[in-house]
Amino acid sequence: MRSKPLSYTALIKQAPHLLIFGFLMTFSSSLGQTFFIGAFGPSIQNEFKLSHSEWGSIYMIGTLLSAACLPWTGQLIDRFKLKNYTFFVFFGLCASGLFISIVPIAWLLIPVIFCLRQSGQGLTSHIAVTTMAKYFSINRGKSIAIAALGYAVGESFLPLLVVLAISVFSWRQTYGIATALLFLIFFPLVMWLLSKSSKDGLKNADENTATNKKESETVKSWTRQEMLRHWRFYLIMPAVIAPSFIGTALFFHHLTLADAKGWSAIWITGSYWVYAVGSVAASLFFGPLIDRISAVKAVPLFLIPKIVALLIIWNFSNPYWAWPYLLLLGLNVGMMYTGITALWAELYGPKHLGSIRSFVVAITVLASALGPPCMGFLIDGNISVETICFIFASYCTGAAVLIKIGLANVKPQ
Template sequence: MNSYALYLRFLRENAPFLAVGALLSFLSSFGQTFLIAAFAGEIRTEYGLSNGDWGLIYMAATMVSAGVMVFAGGLTDRFRVRTLSVVVLGCLALSCIAMALNTHVIGLIIIIFCLRFFGQGMTSTISIVSISRWFIATRGRALAISTLGFVTAEAALPLSSVWLKSHLPWRMIWMGFAGFILLMIPLLWHLLKLERTPQATAKTDNAAGMDGAHWTRAQALRHPLFWTLAPVMALFPMFATTFWFHQVHFAEIKGWEHLSLVAVFPLGTFTFMGSTFLFGWAVDRFGVAKLLPLYLLPYSVAFIIHAYAPTIAWSALGVILMGLAGGGQATLPGSVWSTYYGTAHIGSIKSAAVALMVLGSAIGPGMSGWLIDAGVGFETQLLIYSATFVIGSIVMIPALRAATIRLPRAP
């Protein structure tokens, strides 16, 4: 049987579980920065906020979300996806309704926290953890397929939202988001009617990590590999979120129409889609250790291009490179923790890593907004971010080499 036939067989046999991962990753977009930032202009105007004020609110709410994720993420080790996802998505829908109805700044802070926690935090974590647990030998491939939901949302939602704002009140659009989420809950429930057994009731499906052990979160947090890799991988959401969050400001300083800038984002999304499958195949073929130090480098080049871009065409090239790196971010973090620490407690370990990433995505926009108000140009900031990606890539190499030696040998 050739590889194409094997791939089709893989899709056919695992379609419901792959669809769950893709659907959850799509629905996480309602708490992702690329969508919330599309409404930054309206939110700042409605509440009378400067770039720094809006960035500070976003940072504070997201930081609290990161702190809660450390504890809440472990719920994925205790409850079935079918049950937990319905509760989380219900809360996410209520958060969208609150965004549509709220008129107070204090309420805005709470709403941003809820969107970030239930959307970016819990929904995406449930997707990644469930796929990482359900698939072992084909984990990279499965993660790549599930990420298609996120890719589709990133391509469609910001552009359609900006277009819809010219025809509908922005608050009505958020009410529509809530309705869509609620409609997807019965579909998710149906797909999981034959849900695979979770870790809480099946101990034999666990894959071991370093030294043939099933690492707990406490053990992982005491191990140097975690504190080498997690902060570096948090650079991606930190600076990517900063770019998407300040997209309106970026268009303004370049003298471009916001809609024209958003129109090139799907180029990055299509690249993201292809890159995700490429990284998914490469993880299964070469292993995560060889790929992890490389995937941030396209982002470094992309930010240099954005900083000096004289036209949208140049920035489009930067967006394409961001999509190339995005495929690595979509597949590698989900694979690395399972590989080195095993899958028995992957939900708890992953939640700690996600908390750092969420924290990074909180610090980035707030810090950048403060720097903008202080007179540090956004283009100058992009060059600093570019250098940080290169440094982070170099730092990961010795830590990965030392940890890989301790992995159990394949029989």
């Protein structure tokens, strides 16, 4: 008989090292995430004399290059030992942080952004979430939720710390300090945790009874090519890319949005803890929900909070509306972090999950690359942030309808 999903407490007791590894990897990915890089945006623009659209275009090109590489670099997680793969990715992340802290001229920002996005947003996150989805089955939702808390923790206080640090140090020194902490503390820690997990037995991370193992062997695992030949994938993807395109655009231009609304930079970045609360709450709730009713049934709900958040910006300007706006954005992201990878595992099986997820991540990274320049061009074209958010909300509404249709009558594996 198939074992029941564990509680969060029991799951953490059963596989503490692997779960903490996942958490620290997502937190460490902050160095290459938009919410972190975006906090340096005004300082970088001032030093290199860049307009909103120029800075956004540099960010787009670097991110597009990262997206082009991800289908190849991401699938390597299916071929190499996890410990070796993690070592090279994390080392690359630290090298990228050093690179941006010493970049001398504007055009070098393109390879700098490429390196940060590839190693941080791309592969460090990919390792964390794919590892959780591969080595957990009946507790997949909760394991991904625990790992995803690293995103929320980073998003909650790092942007404010960056703004405060830049007011004391230079932006270069601030990035250098962050990189040094990552290299000296987090790098050895994640490698130790992974080593401990390997000794504990990675494949025993979940509650693998003989029955569960037998069931997992009968699951059909789709290849990337099989997935691309099926129509369902194309109905799901508009919803999947929405948080990357819209969320990245908003966070990249949050200081500009705040200025348009009459909010201070300290107010918007200091309120990111509300975003984190929403993200954590959604992750912790959505994980058990997925384990209970499946990602196929739960995921179609995840765009609703983002639609409401965008309509808030469309309608209201009082500074206190920043809190429900950020809370709802956090709910959307928490549901996405927990649900989307679990959805791929349920639809297409675990065997080729690294290859499938890296391809999907490449598309979402492409979307995240297009978001900032698109919004930047609209802002430079004197389109109000209210109108932009209404357009975004309309897109999300259409995407929510498509994913509901795409997942109708699907039986999860």
